[in-house]
Amino acid sequence: MAEHNDPFEFLHGAELDTLAVRAGQVRTEEGEHGEPIFVTSSYVFDSAAQAAARFSGEQPGNVYSRYTNPTVRTFQDRIAALEGAEAAVATASGMAAILSTCMALLSSGDHIVCSRSVFGTTTVLFGKYLQKFGVQIDLVNLTDLDAWENAIKPNTRLLFLETPSNPLSDIADIRALAAIAHAHDALLVVDNCFCTPALQRPLELGADMVIHSATKYLDGQGRCLGGAVVGKAEHMNEVLGFIRTCGPSMSPFNAWVFLKGLETLRLRMEAHSASALELARWLDKHPNVERVFYAGLEDHPGHELAKRQQTAFGGVLSFCVKGGREEAWRVIDAARIISLTANLGDAKSTIVHPATTTHGRLSPEEKLNAGITDNLIRVAVGLEAVGDLKKDLERGLGQVG
Numbered sequence: 001m002a003e004h005n006d007p008f009e010f011l012h013g014a015e016l017d018t019l020a021v022r023a024g025q026v027r028t029e030e031g032e033h034g035e036p037i038f039v040t041s042s043y044v045f046d047s048a049a050q051a052a053a054r055f056s057g058e059q060p061g062n063v064y065s066r067y068t069n070p071t072v073r074t075f076q077d078r079i080a081a082l083e084g085a086e087a088a089v090a091t092a093s094g095m096a097a098i099l100s101t102c103m104a105l106l107s108s109g110d111h112i113v114c115s116r117s118v119f120g121t122t123t124v125l126f127g128k129y130l131q132k133f134g135v136q137i138d139l140v141n142l143t144d145l146d147a148w149e150n151a152i153k154p155n156t157r158l159l160f161l162e163t164p165s166n167p168l169s170d171i172a173d174i175r176a177l178a179a180i181a182h183a184h185d186a187l188l189v190v191d192n193c194f195c196t197p198a199l200q201r202p203l204e205l206g207a208d209m210v211i212h213s214a215t216k217y218l219d220g221q222g223r224c225l226g227g228a229v230v231g232k233a234e235h236m237n238e239v240l241g242f243i244r245t246c247g248p249s250m251s252p253f254n255a256w257v258f259l260k261g262l263e264t265l266r267l268r269m270e271a272h273s274a275s276a277l278e279l280a281r282w283l284d285k286h287p288n289v290e291r292v293f294y295a296g297l298e299d300h301p302g303h304e305l306a307k308r309q310q311t312a313f314g315g316v317l318s319f320c321v322k323g324g325r326e327e328a329w330r331v332i333d334a335a336r337i338i339s340l341t342a343n344l345g346d347a348k349s350t351i352v353h354p355a356t357t358t359h360g361r362l363s364p365e366e367k368l369n370a371g372i373t374d375n376l377i378r379v380a381v382g383l384e385a386v387g388d389l390k391k392d393l394e395r396g397l398g399q400v401g
């Protein structure tokens, strides 16, 4: 948070690549070149008067790492700079970011309109836990603007979505949905986990707040859990208030790992996207593949929109093999390089069968509506040589015809 005077004036107008490496770093008197990790739970005051001033908030400065830590602050300032936001608040995980946003901004009796195609746990958070406290939720189809508009009630406070969607790569029109939200005095919150600010900046398209699971591409190497909420200072102060009181704070070690991850974010996102596009085109021509879902393909319904609001199409694609569950499992089990795990946003490619894992809790009818068929496979393309990934998928695909 911008509690200190702006020491980053020299970065005003700097481009994303520069911000990813430089934003947020405040050098100590030691003159260190890299960002230090402040492994401390609390901070010492010069005098009783200073302690009193810090506690009352009269004087800015650190009190306790549940609410401020210099390494965490560097991460917050850097992610805020990358998203073009006034401020950011770091959290212990992506789910903690979503929970903290809701706890800070919603009250009993409020209503959320949420895309049907969001991270499954997000729907459980809204539908099971927030509902216990009197928050109502309605789910709508991500790409159906009329459905969003029609679902809004007088008590609607938040519209929540992810774009591209997981696993079918549907694309939401962020600008149009921001206009709908604002016409009804609601806020548009975008989970930007799949694109990261390297490929898409929702705030520039009118969204009010961005959510991150830093666990995915911001880290980029599958090491740490973390999250962030990014937006206006006014909203971030509310979110920080919740974190300060309730404690889902980011650890300074994790913040440092994410800072290192951010330095290579654009290079990685471009490499993930280039490999995913090549793999999608290869799968699209494969005789044993029925259909490929990737917004980078010209015949994907969201292709033109994705081209307008993203700078590349991201690293996640999915495809239907010819056959059913047995054939899909055969392709997955034959892979030796690509890891069988539900995680994504890693240098290591991953493969998963959505119908029996990430989307396993949906009823058969819900799966049908969501397009989660038994022959669907999701691949989150990592940084290995794409030729080797093709060979790895071919091990199983060659057998299913």
Ligand SMILES: *Cc1c(COP(=O)(O)O)cnc(C)c1O
Binding pocket: 093, 094, 095, 096, 119, 162, 191, 193, 194, 212, 213, 214, 215, 216, 225, 226, 227
């Ligand atoms: C993983 C994920 C989350 C949750 O993040 P955690 O860090 O695992 O808590 C939220 N949204 C999306 C899109 C995700 O992929």
